[in-house]
Amino acid sequence: xxTAVMEPKGAAAEEKTDQRAGKYLTFQLxxxxxxxxxxxxxxxxxxxxxxxxxxxxxxxxxxxxLRGKVIxxxxxxxxxxxxxxxxxxxxxxxxxxVSSGARGMLMGIVVDGVSEVLNLTAAxxxxxxxxxxxVTVPYLLGMAKTKGGVKILLDIDEVLSTQEVHGLxxxxxxxxx
Amino acid sequence: MPKKIDPAQQREKLHKKVxxxxxxxVLADDLARPLQTLQEIAxxxxxxGEEQLGAxxxxxxxxxAESMAREDYGAGDAWEQVSQGxxxxxxxxxxxxxxxxxxxxxxxxxPTALAQDPELVRDFVVxxxxxxxxxxxxxxxxxxxxxxLEPIHSVFxxxxxIKGLAGFLEFGAIQEVAHEVETVLDLAxxxxxxxxxxxxxxxxxxxxxxxxxLDQVDATLSGKPLKEFAPxxxxxxxxxxxxxGGGPPxxxxxxxxxxxxxxxxxxxxESATAPAExxxxxxxxxxxKLDHLVDMVGEMVIAQSLLRHDKxxxxxRSPRLQRTLSLLSGITSDVQKTAxxxxxxxxxxxxxxxxxxxxxxxxxxxxxxxxxxxxxxTELDRQIVEDLAxxxxxxxxxxxxxxxxxxxxxxxxGKPPCGKISLEAQHQSGQIVIHIADDGRGLDREKILRxxxxxxLVGEGATLSEAEIxxxxxxPGFSTAERVTExxxxxxxxxxxxxxxxxxxxxxxxxxxRNQGTTFTLKLPLTLAIIDGLIVAVGAxxxxxxxxxxxxxxxxxxxDVTFAPGQGEMVLVRGSLVPVIRLHERFGxxxxxxxxxxxxxxxxxQEGKRFAVLVDDxxxxxxxxxxxxxxxxxxxxxxxGGAILGDGRVGLILDLEGIFVWKEGR
Numbered sequence: 001x002x003t004a005v006m007e008p009k010g011a012a013a014e015e016k017t018d019q020r021a022g023k024y025l026t027f028q029l030x031x032x033x034x035x036x037x038x039x040x041x042x043x044x045x046x047x048x049x050x051x052x053x054x055x056x057x058x059x060x061x062x063x064x065x066l067r068g069k070v071i072x073x074x075x076x077x078x079x080x081x082x083x084x085x086x087x088x089x090x091x092x093x094x095x096x097x098v099s100s101g102a103r104g105m106l107m108g109i110v111v112d113g114v115s116e117v118l119n120l121t122a123a124x125x126x127x128x129x130x131x132x133x134x135v136t137v138p139y140l141l142g143m144a145k146t147k148g149g150v151k152i153l154l155d156i157d158e159v160l161s162t163q164e165v166h167g168l169x170x171x172x173x174x175x176x177x
Numbered sequence: 178m179p180k181k182i183d184p185a186q187q188r189e190k191l192h193k194k195v196x197x198x199x200x201x202x203v204l205a206d207d208l209a210r211p212l213q214t215l216q217e218i219a220x221x222x223x224x225x226g227e228e229q230l231g232a233x234x235x236x237x238x239x240x241x242a243e244s245m246a247r248e249d250y251g252a253g254d255a256w257e258q259v260s261q262g263x264x265x266x267x268x269x270x271x272x273x274x275x276x277x278x279x280x281x282x283x284x285x286x287x288p289t290a291l292a293q294d295p296e297l298v299r300d301f302v303v304x305x306x307x308x309x310x311x312x313x314x315x316x317x318x319x320x321x322x323x324x325x326l327e328p329i330h331s332v333f334x335x336x337x338x339i340k341g342l343a344g345f346l347e348f349g350a351i352q353e354v355a356h357e358v359e360t361v362l363d364l365a366x367x368x369x370x371x372x373x374x375x376x377x378x379x380x381x382x383x384x385x386x387x388x389x390x391l392d393q394v395d396a397t398l399s400g401k402p403l404k405e406f407a408p409x410x411x412x413x414x415x416x417x418x419x420x421x422g423g424g425p426p427x428x429x430x431x432x433x434x435x436x437x438x439x440x441x442x443x444x445x446x447e448s449a450t451a452p453a454e455x456x457x458x459x460x461x462x463x464x465x466k467l468d469h470l471v472d473m474v475g476e477m478v479i480a481q482s483l484l485r486h487d488k489x490x491x492x493x494r495s496p497r498l499q500r501t502l503s504l505l506s507g508i509t510s511d512v513q514k515t516a517x518x519x520x521x522x523x524x525x526x527x528x529x530x531x532x533x534x535x536x537x538x539x540x541x542x543x544x545x546x547x548x549x550x551x552x553x554x555t556e557l558d559r560q561i562v563e564d565l566a567x568x569x570x571x572x573x574x575x576x577x578x579x580x581x582x583x584x585x586x587x588x589x590x591g592k593p594p595c596g597k598i599s600l601e602a603q604h605q606s607g608q609i610v611i612h613i614a615d616d617g618r619g620l621d622r623e624k625i626l627r628x629x630x631x632x633x634l635v636g637e638g639a640t641l642s643e644a645e646i647x648x649x650x651x652x653p654g655f656s657t658a659e660r661v662t663e664x665x666x667x668x669x670x671x672x673x674x675x676x677x678x679x680x681x682x683x684x685x686x687x688x689x690x691r692n693q694g695t696t697f698t699l700k701l702p703l704t705l706a707i708i709d710g711l712i713v714a715v716g717a718x719x720x721x722x723x724x725x726x727x728x729x730x731x732x733x734x735x736x737d738v739t740f741a742p743g744q745g746e747m748v749l750v751r752g753s754l755v756p757v758i759r760l761h762e763r764f765g766x767x768x769x770x771x772x773x774x775x776x777x778x779x780x781x782x783q784e785g786k787r788f789a790v791l792v793d794d795x796x797x798x799x800x801x802x803x804x805x806x807x808x809x810x811x812x813x814x815x816x817x818g819g820a821i822l823g824d825g826r827v828g829l830i831l832d833l834e835g836i837f838v839w840k841e842g843r
Contacts, residue, residue: 022196023199023200038199038200038203041203042264044203051718051827051829052718052766053810053813054813055764055812055813056810063806064827065821065826068472068473068475069804070805070806070807070819070827072806072807105807107809117200117204
């Protein structure tokens with residue numbers, strides 16, 4: 001998936017960049033702005049009471065009732081190893097459709113707050129820089145340079161299906177610059 | 178406007194527009210925009226040749242426009258409507274994009290290339306299976322009355338349709354077998370071939386072959402590569418020899434000449450007319466849609482009960498309001514019953530399958546068996562009927578194999594030579610009760626008891642009631658083949674039967690009288706979707722315990738609780754010591770009760786062993802709709818699912834057995 005890093009100006013990279021263009025929903029997590037494809041988003045809701053499920057990793061907050069459906073909720077802060085934060089008025093659950101196996105499923109992700117919907121063109125999007133330690137991060141689609149700063153484009157399918165989320169700190173540091 | 182339109186370009190536009198619509202839903206500012214976008218989607222879809230998608234978009238637009246025209250319609254509901262529609266459109270778009278990809282992956286040629294629309298293949302499998310089920314039923318009728326023509330026609334039609342569909346989809350082996358069977362049946366219906374037991378055997382073999390082949394085709398739908406179909410030469414040869422021996426060769430050759438060419442259109446015509454045969458008109462609905470409907474109705478029932486117990490509404494003594502509320506509650510429960518009924522199928526489906534089994538076993542064992550069924554119209558949840566197939570097979574097989582005697586033995590015992598197996602279903606106080614009875618030799622209680630003593634299942638001095646003795650045949654390990662013959666046969670797979678039945682929250686009992694027969698009685702819930710639950714609290718958490726798993730609940734006195742070092746706590750319940758499991762320790766949550774005497778013990782039983790689970794308090798009793806927690810929580814022990822509680826929160830349904838048999842470190 002991240003072969004584009006090897007030859008950023010190749011044909012493959014061009015094509016991929018084209019695919020990444022489109023509408024994104026941006027949200028905050030800690031100091032950073034992240035973005036996921038609007039196509040993946042089903043709805044946005046305020047934080048409601050989450051029923052904890054035993055024997056699950058810490059980032060799995062539990063399950064909620066989405067109009068009669070029981071869906072799992074993941075705290076994206078904890079998933080990325082960021083410090084836990086208290087839920088506020090701004091905290092949101094973004095309900096996303098993720099593809100797991102043959103069938104898609106709905107899942108909620110807890111974020112600090114939702115910002116806006118951005119229309120990103122191919123020219124706005126850059127590949128994630130190579131940090132030299134050879135770690136490829138499958139859930140990063142790339143970086144978007146916008147007026148409001150750099151947004152980190154996430155492949156939410158990969159984020160939620162990856163067990164270990166690592167290498168994000170390096171990315172965050174680069175985004176700060 | 179140019180006449181030629183590039184479909185790929187249209188498709189791309191279509192994707193963009195659907196994405197736009199999704200964005201509008203997320204932003205939810207102006208309802209006029211989705212109206213406009215939907216219009217555009219419908220147009221693009223038509224140009225791209227996606228008629229269905231176009232129709233979907235147009236329908237959604239019309240529905241939205243209508244809703245907006247109504248005065249009492251809130252914007253929130255309208256957005257909800259659009260958001261549901263977007264889901265469907267996105268799904269339709271994904272589906273529309275799939276076929277070309279599959280085609281590219283398929284490749285190759287011949288019967289192994291599934292270069293077809295998976296939708297068509299799925300329909301083929303479903304339809305063919307239905308035909309095969311009907312074929313079997315009709316064949317059994319035919320066997321009882323070989324001169325009767327109507328069953329032959331029905332069987333013929335079934336095979337003919339399967340042949341046509343298989344030909345259309347290029348499943349050569351299936352087509353060939355169906356064709357040969359059809360030829361035999363054609364002779365039979367023109368009375369050029371006598372319908373003997375051999376003929377029926379062979380036709381059944383043909384049906385069996387098709388069944389296996391269909392399973393293989395079905396497997397390809399879930400991504401497995403299609404294996405070569407089993408060789409069919411032997412079967413085809415047998416069928417052909419029947420034809421050449423039984424009738425003039427002119428008829429089959431003529432049939433062969435025109436059938437393959439006309440197969441596909443003829444099949445289409447037949448399948449179109451087929452539903453008209455049955456008196457009740459039916460439509461096929463995706464079970465996922467049904468489940469969703471049942472879910473939503475469940476929510477409606479909860480919402481209605483919230484309304485009913487609303488304090489400010491109850492304070493309003495207006496008779497009109499009270500009347501309306503009770504009208505609402507009546508309608509709600511009607512809707513609930515109807516929705517539940519949609520998932521129900523008759524148990525006759527299962528009984529008919531047993532007909533085939535009884536016939537085959539009777540022939541194999543050389544016994545004469547008559548199958549009597551009653552209450553075929555009794556309805557129960559589709560899932561239960563499917564899950565019952567295995568236990569049923571075990572019990573019927575046991576009854577014939579070991580329960581019934583040979584004709585000679587029967588005559589010697591003063592019984593008619595033909596044995597009887599009866600299947601009987603009925604509703605009884607919110608449950609379904611099924612009897613499976615034979616009039617054979619009955620269970621031998623002395624032998625069972627002796628065997629149980631040898632195996633250490635029963636202490637030497639213990640005295641057991643008859644029911645307790647018979648219940649021993651359900652013990653695991655009481656059922657290996659050698660021992661089965663010793664204890665007059667009962668026991669093959671009987672532990673499996675009990676396990677499967679209790680998985681469905683049902684019960685199985687056995688009664689037997691020497692030389693008069695054995696009766697198995699199954700008691701099952703009508704549906705798996707709803708359970709009666711006890712809501713309990715542990716700290717801030719609420720859990721649901723299915724009532725049927727609970728033996729009793731009690732608040733122990735402090736002196737009844739003892740601590741066994743290295744083992745754990747025990748409590749004295751009616752004179753016997755029962756281990757105590759602290760739920761909060763298992764689940765790692767904070768609890769209020771620090772000692773069993775401060776909380777509540779829920780006593781349950783698993784394979785004869787009692788145990789008590791400690792919770793803080795009992796909140797109440799509620800009917801809940803069971804919902805799966807999904808693949809993410811597959812490995813969670815002690816939780817059977819989730820349910821929406823009265824306050825809208827999700828409660829976890831506990832699996833007490835899973836909590837008792839706890840495996841650490843998972």
